Amino acid sequence: MExxxxxxxxxxxxxxxxxxxxxxxxxxxxxSTAAAWCGQGYVTAGGxxxxxxxxxxxxxxLDVDVPEQRDPLAVVPETVDGLGILADDDEFVVIDKPVGxxxxxxxxxxxxxxxxxxxxxxxxxxxxxxxxxQGIVHRLDxxxxxxxxVAKTEHAYTLLKQAxxxxxxxxxxxxxxxxxxxxxxxTIDAPIGRHPGYDWRxxxxxxxxxSVTHYEVLEAFGRASLVEVHLETGRTHQIRVHxxxxxxxxxxxxxxxxxxxxxAELGLTRQWLHAQKLGFHHxxxxxxxEYASTYPDDLRYALDALREGRG
Numbered sequence: 001m002e003x004x005x006x007x008x009x010x011x012x013x014x015x016x017x018x019x020x021x022x023x024x025x026x027x028x029x030x031x032s033t034a035a036a037w038c039g040q041g042y043v044t045a046g047g048x049x050x051x052x053x054x055x056x057x058x059x060x061x062l063d064v065d066v067p068e069q070r071d072p073l074a075v076v077p078e079t080v081d082g083l084g085i086l087a088d089d090d091e092f093v094v095i096d097k098p099v100g101x102x103x104x105x106x107x108x109x110x111x112x113x114x115x116x117x118x119x120x121x122x123x124x125x126x127x128x129x130x131x132x133x134q135g136i137v138h139r140l141d142x143x144x145x146x147x148x149x150v151a152k153t154e155h156a157y158t159l160l161k162q163a164x165x166x167x168x169x170x171x172x173x174x175x176x177x178x179x180x181x182x183x184x185x186x187t188i189d190a191p192i193g194r195h196p197g198y199d200w201r202x203x204x205x206x207x208x209x210x211s212v213t214h215y216e217v218l219e220a221f222g223r224a225s226l227v228e229v230h231l232e233t234g235r236t237h238q239i240r241v242h243x244x245x246x247x248x249x250x251x252x253x254x255x256x257x258x259x260x261x262x263x264a265e266l267g268l269t270r271q272w273l274h275a276q277k278l279g280f281h282h283x284x285x286x287x288x289x290e291y292a293s294t295y296p297d298d299l300r301y302a303l304d305a306l307r308e309g310r311g
C-alpha cells in the first residue's frame with residue numbers, strides 16, 4: 001500500500017508543543033489520530049520516531065508517512081457470519097444483527113456493517129439518507145445484538161424514520177443487570193448527554209436530552225436480574241447509561257461499571273443486552289407487524305449460568 005508523505009517544518013510558534021497537538025492542527029486530523037500515527041511509527045524526525053508527547057523544537061522537520069487509507073465511509077459489500085434475515089419484504093428487510101457489527105460505516109470503525117452485509121447479500125436498499133447510511137432508520141450499538149429493520153424503498157424509509165421520530169415503534173429489549181432493581185417494575189426518566197470526562201461515553205447529566213426507559217424484572221438470580229425494557233426515547237447507550245446510573249449496570253458492560261469478575265464467570269465479553277422484539281406499522285399496508293429474535297449463544301450461556309447458580 002502506498003504511503004502519503006508530508007514534511008512539516010516546525011516554527012517558533014510551535015516550539016515546545018506536543019507532537020500530536022501540532023500534527024492535528026497542521027494536518028487537520030483529530031488529536032487521537034495524530035497520536036495513533038506517532039504510536040505506529042509513521043512520524044519521524046531525522047530518521048528517528050517521534051512520540052506523541054514529544055516536545056518539538058523550532059527548525060525541526062517532521063516526516064509523516066501515513067499509508068493511504070480507504071474512505072472510512074465507503075460501503076464495502078461483505079459476508080457477515082451470523083447475520084440472519086427475519087423478514088424480506090418488498091418495503092424493508094428485518095435482520096437479526098450479531099454482536100460486533102455496526103449499523104453503517106463511520107470514521108474509526110473498520111469492522112463489518114449491516115449496510116455492507118446487505119450489499120454483499122444482494123439486497124437493494126433505499127438510497128435515502130447519507131451514502132453510508134442508506135436505508136438505515138435506526139441503529140443498534142456494535143455490542144448489542146438483535147432485531148433491526150432497514151428500509152428497501154424511499155417510501156418505507158420516509159415512513160419508518162417518521163415512526164421512530166414520533167415514537168410509534170415498539171422497541172423491546174432484554175437485559176441482564178447486576179443486582180435487583182427496586183422497584184421490580186418502574187420507569188427511569190433521566191436526561192442523557194455526553195460524559196463530561198469521556199468523549200466516547202454518555203451519562204445522566206442535568207442538561208442532557210430527555211430520556212425515558214420503562215422496565216420490568218422477569219427473573220431474579222440474586223447477583224443479577226433479567227429485565228424487559230421498553231424504550232420511550234432512543235438515545236445512544238440509553239439502557240446501559242440508565243441502569244448504570246441506578247447502580248445496576250448491564251452484566252459484562254465494563255464501560256459503564258459492570259463487575260469484571262462477574263463478566264468473566266459468565267463468559268461475557270460484552271454487555272448482556274439484546275433487542276428482542278421490534279413492532280411497527282407496515283409502511284405500505286399500515287398493519288401492525290412484529291418480529292422477534294432469540295438470544296445468541298453467548299447471552300444464553302450467561303443466562304443459563306445464572307439460572308444454575310454458576311455465575
